[in-house]
Amino acid sequence: VANLAPCFARLVTLPNGLEVILQSDDSAPVVSVQAWCRTGSIHEGKWLGAGMSHVLEHMLFKGTSSRTGLEIDHSIQDAGGHMNAYTSFDRTVYHVTIPDTGAKLATEILCDIMQNATLPEDELPGELDVIRREMEMGNDDPSRRAGRRLFETAYTKSPYRHTVIGYRDIFDKLTRDDLLNYYRERYAPNNCFIVVVGAIDTDEVLEWINDCYAAQPARSLPPVLLTNEPRQVASREVTDEGPFEHAHFHFAWHVPDVRHDDIPALDVLSTLLGGGRSSRLYLHVRDAKALVHSVDAWTYTGEQTGLFGMSAVADADKLGQAQAAMLGELQQFKDSLADESELAKAIKQFT
Template sequence: MTGQAPRVALICAIAFSIVNLKAADRPQSKPTPSAAAKNREQSNWLTFPPSSAKKFVLPDGLTIIVQEDRSAPVASVQAWCATGSIVEDEKLGAGLSHILEHMLFKGTKTQKANDIAQKVQDVGGYINAYTSFDRTVFWIDVPKDGVESALAVLSDAMMNSTLPPEEYNKEQEVIRREFAMNVDDPDRMLSLLLFATAYQKHPYRLPVIGEMEIYNQLTQEQVMQYYKTRYVPNNLTFIVVGDVDAEKIHQQLADYFKNYPGKALKPVFVPNEPPQLGRREVHNEFATELSRLSIAWHIPEITHPDVPALDLLAGILGDGRSSRLYRRVREQTGLAYGVSAFSYTPGDPGLFGVDATVDPKKRDEAQKLILQMIDEIKQAGVTADELVKAQKMSLAHHFDALTTMRGQASDIGSNWLLTRNLDFSRHYLIAVQKVTLADIRRVAAKYLVDQNLTVASLNPKGSVGPKQEASKPPAAAEIQNFELSNGLRLLVREDARLPLVSITAVFRSGLLAETSETKSKRSAVRFPAKPGTTA
């Protein structure tokens, strides 16, 4: 779950079959005093019925999930492909998933881009898509009479897109403009800097859109190969929520996909991020008048039992004007123009962090105060009122997200993609209500530690450079680590005591990498020494 600022208004009456709030029944046996207090607390918890969504799996592996909701004569039709930027394998960092998001509605074997757009418009629909680290999602919101057409459009795009070269060239320029917009956006650039610093091995270190240098090397043929490899029935999930008949949806998709067999999916190795063993800090310059500061710690993935407490801690720290950070860092001390906290927990371990916009001269002081406030929570915890408020706001945020068909479909899709459990949101919201004051203090002490800390900032031109230039050169014992754009890692230690340079190249190889064919060749692979050197 993410700790973005949820809306304050609690949606008290949700007319969805997915959410049915009721008070938990009290036990019949006579409780002890302590048990009575616990039971009174639990009686105020909201409980949720199991998901009523219907799931079908076709012989080719295509998954279909339908939630019938007749509260309005509309529906959201979504196609989820379990592919995103972290599974681009040998083209990691190229943005293959993102460019396919742009291209799949640009023409199929039987329809041109204009034909697709016209079909959606004719039934009063709205079409869009997005790409993330682990998914690419295409969706059409339509009146209920347009569901059949929406399913046909999405099915055709998933299986029969041709990625027309002329359209590909146009979209390449569109995406290059996206790159340019990102480069001009200090908030976006700070986010990229934070992830590139916090993650050293995991592909979360790379932007979803890709890196321009690698993206520019892509060809239409390479993108088509990726499409044929990843867009197969057994890697797709269709989700439909709204005023629909689940059996009719099932039958229509079964009829369409009967000619498309499932295919073997090549396993993609996604490296785990190793534990961080020391603070990482980077302060760069940017064309901005104010400094942007991000402070973050590694935390577990979404299914970990500590996540509800971490999400609530983010709300207590930085959600709204009554939050701790806002009142103290902005209002009382005036050290920041804006400050917030987040808990980002995707399918793999995520980040807990604090963002602040500050005067460059006050950045260090603001950072010091934020870390001091984190330490205060680790030592003294939070108040009961703060916890209750955060719990209510978390529930409100999730209920608010379910007030549209698209919101319900997104919730179902995330549940299934990340956990293969349609009731995950239900279990999560119950867990949120069970979080205690001790849990908040425990997770703060466990994860928000200095060795797990990453600090990144973007600052006005000239506010960082002079300080760096005046600093002393690295001592002989200090090693500088550089990673070039082609992936080559360079370790440099400056030592001016002698006019000599020593260079060593190390390759991942050796006995463990040998095969029966290459074993006999090992001794022959030697570089001859030249005069004045050693081999």
């Protein structure tokens, strides 16, 4: 049984449904502010496969009704902060890390872009071209290409089989009006949450967020039909040949969604198996046998069926040996329990 550190995070739900997670941590004069929207590539409805959520991620920092994109950039930088964002299958996240003196600024800017982004028409063509170049780079990058084939193979019906960035033929049909409609539908306060952690007064931060969202009521969310992945009854294997120096390959197995009680155990298993230089895959398959250049194990969990997997990069002439060795390491966990000290070390990474 692991002794987990107590969680002192404070969870508040505003009248409009916006959830706020706050935790004071005075160990350093730094604050992390995150704005999460519960929308990603699987929620794009009739535009499934367009990569609309990812386009919005690129556009939200380009300006609001009260701030230009340059003002947003300069104000965060002048305060010593750094901002970024990412899009996944079921979420889009905007985050700022900043000295505690800039906590209010970062909070207000993220609250602003989540409600009042203008998606400037003159900025959109340039960002679409940036994303087109990302698509081309993804096709030329063996790691990204292998990852894309993994999800296309693991999922046959679920929207998780579609790439987050989108497919060029559908992507090219997007208009600014399409993006605005999606933004207004999905970025409702009752579909978002704000996280602020660091050297903060939680009451004060909650007041800032309340003020920012005072005029924003809850909105109805149009239903999005998500097709469940049917149970897999046989193994699937796909080989995609290309002009690459090394073989990039994955093994994966379906696992429950993120809410299932087994997920923490799978997270620990992935750490024991392939989580860093002291993991079994790294020590035995990479270091001792020299069969791979890199190797790891992982879990991907979302709101639907997830994946537990192993990934590696190997020379083509060692591919078969590497695959057999990796499966052998996984089999060891089926045959015998992990050593107590090894298990404790892995669990400590999560606590």
